[in-house]
Amino acid sequence: MPPPASPPPKANKPYFFYGHRTPSQNRPTVRGGLFSNRQTLKPQKPPSKPSIPFDIHKWDPHFLPQNPSPPPSPSPSFSFSSSPRLSPIARFIIDAFRKNRHTWGPSVVSELNKLRRVPPTLVAEVLKLQTNPTLASKFFHWAGKQKGFHHNFASYNAFAYCLNRSNRFRAADQLPELMDSQGKPPSEKQFEILIRMHSDANRGLRVYYVYEKMKKFGVKPRVFLYNRVMDALVKTDHLDLALSVYDDFREDGLVEEAVTFMILIKGLCKAGRIDEMLEVLERMRVNLCKPDVFAYTALVRMLVPEGNLDGCLRVWEEMKKDKVQADVMAYATIIIGLSKGGRVEEGYEFFKEMKSKGHLIDRAIYGSLIESFVAEKKIGVAFDLLKDLVNSGYRADLEIYNSLIEGLCNVNKIEKAYKLFQVTIKEGLEPNFLSVKPLLLCYAKAKKMEELFKLLKQMEKLGFPVIDDLAKFLSLLVKEGPLVALEAFTHLKAKGYISVEMYNILMDSLHKVGEIKKALLLFDEMNASNLKPDSFTYSITILCHVDLGKIQEACEYHNKIIEMSCIPSVAAYSFLAKGLCKIGEIDAGMMLVRDCLANIDSGPMEFKYSLTIIHSCKSNDAEKVIEVLNEMMQQGCPLDIVACAAVISGMSKHGTIEEARKVFSNLRDRRLLTEADTIVYDELLINHTKQRTADLVLSGIKLFGLESKLKSKGFKSSDDSDKMHFVGTLYTGRCFPKEPKRRFVKHNSPLLLISQEQNQLAKAMKFEVS
Numbered sequence: 001m002p003p004p005a006s007p008p009p010k011a012n013k014p015y016f017f018y019g020h021r022t023p024s025q026n027r028p029t030v031r032g033g034l035f036s037n038r039q040t041l042k043p044q045k046p047p048s049k050p051s052i053p054f055d056i057h058k059w060d061p062h063f064l065p066q067n068p069s070p071p072p073s074p075s076p077s078f079s080f081s082s083s084p085r086l087s088p089i090a091r092f093i094i095d096a097f098r099k100n101r102h103t104w105g106p107s108v109v110s111e112l113n114k115l116r117r118v119p120p121t122l123v124a125e126v127l128k129l130q131t132n133p134t135l136a137s138k139f140f141h142w143a144g145k146q147k148g149f150h151h152n153f154a155s156y157n158a159f160a161y162c163l164n165r166s167n168r169f170r171a172a173d174q175l176p177e178l179m180d181s182q183g184k185p186p187s188e189k190q191f192e193i194l195i196r197m198h199s200d201a202n203r204g205l206r207v208y209y210v211y212e213k214m215k216k217f218g219v220k221p222r223v224f225l226y227n228r229v230m231d232a233l234v235k236t237d238h239l240d241l242a243l244s245v246y247d248d249f250r251e252d253g254l255v256e257e258a259v260t261f262m263i264l265i266k267g268l269c270k271a272g273r274i275d276e277m278l279e280v281l282e283r284m285r286v287n288l289c290k291p292d293v294f295a296y297t298a299l300v301r302m303l304v305p306e307g308n309l310d311g312c313l314r315v316w317e318e319m320k321k322d323k324v325q326a327d328v329m330a331y332a333t334i335i336i337g338l339s340k341g342g343r344v345e346e347g348y349e350f351f352k353e354m355k356s357k358g359h360l361i362d363r364a365i366y367g368s369l370i371e372s373f374v375a376e377k378k379i380g381v382a383f384d385l386l387k388d389l390v391n392s393g394y395r396a397d398l399e400i401y402n403s404l405i406e407g408l409c410n411v412n413k414i415e416k417a418y419k420l421f422q423v424t425i426k427e428g429l430e431p432n433f434l435s436v437k438p439l440l441l442c443y444a445k446a447k448k449m450e451e452l453f454k455l456l457k458q459m460e461k462l463g464f465p466v467i468d469d470l471a472k473f474l475s476l477l478v479k480e481g482p483l484v485a486l487e488a489f490t491h492l493k494a495k496g497y498i499s500v501e502m503y504n505i506l507m508d509s510l511h512k513v514g515e516i517k518k519a520l521l522l523f524d525e526m527n528a529s530n531l532k533p534d535s536f537t538y539s540i541t542i543l544c545h546v547d548l549g550k551i552q553e554a555c556e557y558h559n560k561i562i563e564m565s566c567i568p569s570v571a572a573y574s575f576l577a578k579g580l581c582k583i584g585e586i587d588a589g590m591m592l593v594r595d596c597l598a599n600i601d602s603g604p605m606e607f608k609y610s611l612t613i614i615h616s617c618k619s620n621d622a623e624k625v626i627e628v629l630n631e632m633m634q635q636g637c638p639l640d641i642v643a644c645a646a647v648i649s650g651m652s653k654h655g656t657i658e659e660a661r662k663v664f665s666n667l668r669d670r671r672l673l674t675e676a677d678t679i680v681y682d683e684l685l686i687n688h689t690k691q692r693t694a695d696l697v698l699s700g701i702k703l704f705g706l707e708s709k710l711k712s713k714g715f716k717s718s719d720d721s722d723k724m725h726f727v728g729t730l731y732t733g734r735c736f737p738k739e740p741k742r743r744f745v746k747h748n749s750p751l752l753l754i755s756q757e758q759n760q761l762a763k764a765m766k767f768e769v770s
Helices: 088-099 106-113 120-127 133-144 153-165 175-181 188-200 204-216 223-235 239-251 258-270 274-287 293-303 309-321 328-340 344-356 363-375 379-391 398-410 414-426 433-445 449-461 466-480 482-494 500-512 516-528 535-547 551-563 570-582 586-599 605-619 622-634 641-654 657-669 675-703 707-712 756-764
Strands: 742-746 752-755
Touching (some): 120 133, 133 153, 153 175, 153 188, 175 188, 188 223, 204 223, 204 239, 223 258, 258 274, 258 293, 274 309, 293 309, 309 328, 328 344, 328 363, 344 363, 363 398, 379 398, 398 414, 398 433, 414 449, 433 449, 433 466, 433 482, 449 482, 466 482, 466 500, 482 500, 500 516, 500 535, 516 535, 570 586, 570 641, 586 605, 586 641, 586 675, 605 622, 605 641, 622 641, 622 657, 641 657, 641 675, 657 675
Antiparallel strands (some): 742 752
16 A cells, blocks of 8 residues: 655745845845845946947038037036035025125125124135135125124134135235234134145245234244245245244244254255255254155255255265165166266266165166266267166167167267167167167268168158158258258259258258358259248248349349248348348338338347337437437347438438438447448438438429429329339339439439439429539
């Protein structure tokens, strides 16, 4: 008989432990145990759209997305009234300011009068958030007028901070007087706040001003505040004032702290007063303690930028005297400082000492030593350092390789330099122009053009901007001589390596050494090629033509620059103005002076004084003109033809010939002008006065309508008869005509210099012609 079937097991009744409630973010589900397998539901993030990579070719600046991003929420600093930190009454006051557009007025006063009372704590709470100094001042004084109201220290301090935030620090400095007048004498805390605000803004003199005011109120600062004042004065290079504050410190009977001594020591080191610094350091040892390695390192780092290497070594000796072990930072600072200061041998000794102590040597130390040894042409030691650098596990950077390549080229080891250049490429470094510059210069000087072109091909493969780099190369090669650069450029031109900048560099260098014809040949060659000259090219051409005395051609190239909507160089303006004045075209020269000062931010000083001279001529007083000339020469401007032409132009227009001659006679007597120059300027003065008078006669004839009467008597005029000189041709784009023949006419007046057609005019008016 089969055994009776066992009753089915009873299902467990769900309760807290076995039941499975609906999970939520804050109530995780527990499965399998009391504290195991906790699962927390995380809020699902909306699926983000895949980002499309930006393509600049498809970018449209006028395209606006359909769903623009919402504007950023205002920062808490601009929503003071909704800030949870403010009390409700403070929010009410700030809302009243906002409703009245942050300006004080009757509406704001009426809103504030609704409050029963505004206590000082509430005033401080409102002022802490104000940025309008005018509104804050009005509110501060309104609160003080309340019946039985007295400001406390918190409200005064908040008002000081408010004024300082608005850069009204001078008004904030007057708060101690305001507190004293209102029966609340300032304490040390108020002065500390003012000193801290000024020191943070590096206003050392204002710190000293507050300190002096502090003494007037009879408040004695603590050691901390003394340190703050002296530190601010030292940082702003007012060491003498800091030492006077230290004298007051000692008179008050206070005891120095380590910070006090270090502030003074740093200030004396920065000023280079090493002997006084050592005295303070000895006093610190006796009275307090010895400086630690961080203090000594700070002193060394302060002396190195000042170039006081002797002071660095004296500080180092003091550190050894105190048996302080230098760390890596101290060694690195003094080694790099000595290397860059031209004392690499002493820096190398510190390097050996550092290595013997087992310190980790930074790659920057190796780099500074290698660069300094290369500068002294000690290539062997530099390569030993490179080997030591590699053995130490470092990888040489590009700057180290560049300095070594330059050093090898300087000792004429070009093949080794080229091999080292190949090493930089194999190591994955990206060479730059500094890497190939020494090689290019050596190949050009040795006339090894095949190796130079081979290097250029390799530069093209590496992605160098070859044409731009060749322009830099020529600018360095012209220092060896323009003819050397010209020969190298001839070979480069045959291979197609040409540019406008390269032509400009060569033309400028040839002009400086007096090879003007060769410079103009290069200009003609550039015009014959596909290159288009720029404004600098035309400026150099102007210099060349002025030196050759071809002022007409120089004016043509000036006009071409103006047609290009460009501005000539300062040298072109100066040369052309002097050239125009030399041939007697003084008005055109002065017009060029005005054009230069109008187009160039910082024009020549002699041009500025030329306009001052013309202005002083309006007084028709030679003494005033001489005063201007003396001032010009005191400023380092030589007395040139432009200044003398300004005297001629100003006196012929505003003064008389006699006063102008007085000026030139004074300059001749003082031996600033030779006798020959005085005669030349006198002739220019007479001729320019005649020209101006002749122009006035022609203008008067046209004004009174006498041209028809002259024509009836046989006088024939042409379009260019009144244009005997080229005033204005610089801007019309036309060159001035050839100078017509001139004769002299007498008519109870100074001699008039006139042309042949003006001579016909004189005959028609029954003038006596000589």
